[in-house]
Amino acid sequence: MPSIAGAGGGRLFSVNGAAAYWGSSRRRLLLLQRPLFSSLAGGGTGDDVTPHLPVVIVGAGPVGLVLSFLLTKFGIKCAVLEKNVEFTRHPRAHFINNRTMEIFRKLDGLAGDIERSQPPVDLWRKFVYCTSLSGSILGSVDHMKQEGSPISVAHFSQHKLVDLLLKKLDGIGFQTCLPGDIGSSTQDLVLENKILMGHECSSVQLTDKGILIGASFNEAGRMQERKIHCGLLLGADGARSTVRELAGIHMKGQRDLQKLVSVHFRSKDLGKYLSRERPGMLFFIFNPGAIGVLVAHDLEHGEFVLQIPFYPPQQMFEDFSTKICEEIIVKLVGWEPSDVQVLDIKPWVMHAEVAEKYIGCDNRIILVGDAAHRFPPAGGFGMNTGVQDAHNLAWKLCLLQNGVASPSILQTYESERRPVAIFNTELSVENFKAAMSIPAALGLDPTVANSVHQVINSSLGSVIPRNLQKSVLEGLFSIGRAQVSDYILNEKNPLGSLRLARLRSILDEGKSLQLQFPAEDLGFHYELGALVAEDCAETTYEAEKQKHSKRSREYIPSAKAGSRLPHMLMRALSTSNEGVFSTLDLVNGDKPEFALIIAPLKVSYELARAMLKIADELKLPTKICVIWPQGSVDAKVKGSRSELAPWTNYVDVEEVPRAPVNSWWEMCQITSKSVILVRPDEHIAWRTESDRVTDADSEVRRVFSEVLCLTSRIQ
Numbered sequence: 001m002p003s004i005a006g007a008g009g010g011r012l013f014s015v016n017g018a019a020a021y022w023g024s025s026r027r028r029l030l031l032l033q034r035p036l037f038s039s040l041a042g043g044g045t046g047d048d049v050t051p052h053l054p055v056v057i058v059g060a061g062p063v064g065l066v067l068s069f070l071l072t073k074f075g076i077k078c079a080v081l082e083k084n085v086e087f088t089r090h091p092r093a094h095f096i097n098n099r100t101m102e103i104f105r106k107l108d109g110l111a112g113d114i115e116r117s118q119p120p121v122d123l124w125r126k127f128v129y130c131t132s133l134s135g136s137i138l139g140s141v142d143h144m145k146q147e148g149s150p151i152s153v154a155h156f157s158q159h160k161l162v163d164l165l166l167k168k169l170d171g172i173g174f175q176t177c178l179p180g181d182i183g184s185s186t187q188d189l190v191l192e193n194k195i196l197m198g199h200e201c202s203s204v205q206l207t208d209k210g211i212l213i214g215a216s217f218n219e220a221g222r223m224q225e226r227k228i229h230c231g232l233l234l235g236a237d238g239a240r241s242t243v244r245e246l247a248g249i250h251m252k253g254q255r256d257l258q259k260l261v262s263v264h265f266r267s268k269d270l271g272k273y274l275s276r277e278r279p280g281m282l283f284f285i286f287n288p289g290a291i292g293v294l295v296a297h298d299l300e301h302g303e304f305v306l307q308i309p310f311y312p313p314q315q316m317f318e319d320f321s322t323k324i325c326e327e328i329i330v331k332l333v334g335w336e337p338s339d340v341q342v343l344d345i346k347p348w349v350m351h352a353e354v355a356e357k358y359i360g361c362d363n364r365i366i367l368v369g370d371a372a373h374r375f376p377p378a379g380g381f382g383m384n385t386g387v388q389d390a391h392n393l394a395w396k397l398c399l400l401q402n403g404v405a406s407p408s409i410l411q412t413y414e415s416e417r418r419p420v421a422i423f424n425t426e427l428s429v430e431n432f433k434a435a436m437s438i439p440a441a442l443g444l445d446p447t448v449a450n451s452v453h454q455v456i457n458s459s460l461g462s463v464i465p466r467n468l469q470k471s472v473l474e475g476l477f478s479i480g481r482a483q484v485s486d487y488i489l490n491e492k493n494p495l496g497s498l499r500l501a502r503l504r505s506i507l508d509e510g511k512s513l514q515l516q517f518p519a520e521d522l523g524f525h526y527e528l529g530a531l532v533a534e535d536c537a538e539t540t541y542e543a544e545k546q547k548h549s550k551r552s553r554e555y556i557p558s559a560k561a562g563s564r565l566p567h568m569l570m571r572a573l574s575t576s577n578e579g580v581f582s583t584l585d586l587v588n589g590d591k592p593e594f595a596l597i598i599a600p601l602k603v604s605y606e607l608a609r610a611m612l613k614i615a616d617e618l619k620l621p622t623k624i625c626v627i628w629p630q631g632s633v634d635a636k637v638k639g640s641r642s643e644l645a646p647w648t649n650y651v652d653v654e655e656v657p658r659a660p661v662n663s664w665w666e667m668c669q670i671t672s673k674s675v676i677l678v679r680p681d682e683h684i685a686w687r688t689e690s691d692r693v694t695d696a697d698s699e700v701r702r703v704f705s706e707v708l709c710l711t712s713r714i715q
Helices: 025-033 062-073 098-105 110-117 158-171 242-246 268-277 322-333 381-401 409-441 446-459 466-484 494-508 541-549 602-618 639-644 696-707
Strands: 003-006 053-058 078-082 126-130 137-142 175-177 194-197 200-207 210-219 222-235 251-266 282-286 291-298 303-309 341-355 365-367 569-572 580-582 594-598 622-628 650-655 674-678 684-689
Touching: 053 062, 062 078, 062 158, 062 381, 078 222, 098 110, 098 381, 110 158, 137 494, 200 222, 200 242, 222 242, 242 365, 251 322, 251 409, 268 291, 268 303, 282 409, 291 322, 303 322, 322 341, 341 409, 381 409, 409 446, 409 494, 446 466, 594 602, 602 622, 602 639, 602 674, 602 696, 622 639, 639 650, 684 696
Parallel strands: 003 200, 053 078, 053 222, 078 194, 126 282, 175 194, 222 365, 594 622, 622 650
Antiparallel strands: 126 137, 200 210, 210 222, 251 303, 251 341, 282 291, 291 303, 569 580, 569 650, 594 674, 674 684
16 A cells, blocks of 8 residues: 655554654654755665655656656756556547647747647637537537737647657657666666656655655566655646655545546548548537537547546446447447547546645645646646646756755745646636536536436435446436437427527637637736735736636736736847747746846846846846837947946847737836846746836845745845
8 A cells, every 4th residue: 555654753654644743843843954955966875865866756647747858957857757657548638728838839849849740720720519420510619819929729639749748858868668677776866867667656755855755566577666765756647646645635626527438539531521521629419319529639640539428326437348439439420430440448537626735745745737636628727737837846946956946935836836726627617517508508408417317326226226227317318318309409490499599699609618718828827926926916816716707718918926928029139130039938948047128228227237146146047138129229239238247148139019019018018117027937026117126236135035935035
């Protein structure tokens, strides 16, 4: 049984236990005082408890792989444990939103690789509602829109994304290894830059200098355990996270919203037909024979996943054999493709939960991605939120390792990301309910189906056999599905006509399932964390909820502290390069570097010089970005050189505004007297008006003290 233990007299707990209780208050104090990154360079042999690896990541899904890539790029040694011996080919997540694609732009061109490899946009831009894939189209929605980002969203299956990430990791020296490739070595340094397949995190023990992980693996038919010592354990091991259990962290929210069977199949015949006749990403199919949602992962190659709701114990996962699934596919298609090949059938349960905390075991264990939050798939927030978790955490770990930031900066990961997860959970549930409004409008109210199921469970469950209960349930469901028969659902039938009009109204008013959420994907911001909170915080999460309850989806650029840096095209000055780039590219993606954005004003230059001086003292990479109005001449631009001397880490850029805005400052609704400090994750750490600062050095020291979570101001 997986377990967690405390060193030196600490008490052993199973995964079902609560948070660890330590033997004495003195012991507790020692645990809190010990450094998080001890002996990062490694070293020591045998029973030496000095951690050889700063970080071990559990889980080699997209979030764990992105995290390992960022940490390695930032100079943090790590290893990845993955319990499966091979990567799944079952498509799961497939929608990549604007913000995640922006992050992928800086992962050695990953975003470009995705854009070149994904299906053509015209094959997936729509959601289609129909009676069968060859029957009547009840309605469709085109979800493509481009707002406030240098890159568009993408439709790219998770297993293909994992393949690309593995190639990127291979390019920076990572290896994927099976247990036999490593042998019985106990040297942690041997595991650096490796993805250890077939290794399951089965126990965790806190030591004076880190965490001792027990990793179980099967070699030659015999279970063995490898001990790995590290400074931090990052749990990116998915919705059923073992790391979360070991840390005694509980989930809060709504469980068991729906149970579904996921059928992965291929049919090039069906792919060709849909590409030609009715291309789309999602197909919501309602007919008297079956109901399901088809995800067209790749129409060109005929790769699909069919989602079918089921209701245990009357309907069990075991009932969905390959033959049964093929029969359901034919009912939903409306004709029988000759080449249907069912590849995999999996059950899954829809939850809407967020971990009660993201950090546990004396700041040694951190949850990331689905280990920290489980959303309904409506809106595609799961993987996207997880990737953004990793992006938020990586630069903080780097500054902590380099001794620039306080260990308290880890708490800002939770204070920033957990509210976003809670908000996205509520938005996903809202979007799921919007999806359910379509069958309800057609006379297939899911709440009625749930009520029928509950009545059968409560009244017949202990009286009649399961097979008879199943017959009753499916008989009632069959009567319900008759509501979408051609006899009822047509314009000549008064009831059918009314229902079709209601469906069209839902689609036209944007009240159905949505794909893109620009206001949330790009416009979310952090209230508290590694930033200088603004005194007049006009917007809180409660205000955000009220705003979004009115279904406002417009993204409004903001330079408020905690917001993502707004995008506008820029052009570098004083260089031969005529190309344009995004303001997001002012932030370096290869190292954790801060950027101070200013206009070419004397008071702003003064603040910039103070920023560079203090950053140099802290050994904190920082550069100045001077935004000039469009049409600025070289003679003026050269003024930055004299104003910022002797510092050379600055760049002069020229605005390339597009109507209706005339300048970047106007777009951000601020004046050119503003100065904006941007963090390595492209979120704004601090903003002020340069003419309000009376003592530049003192103000910069205060800002860095707050952003880096230092216990006392920098002297």
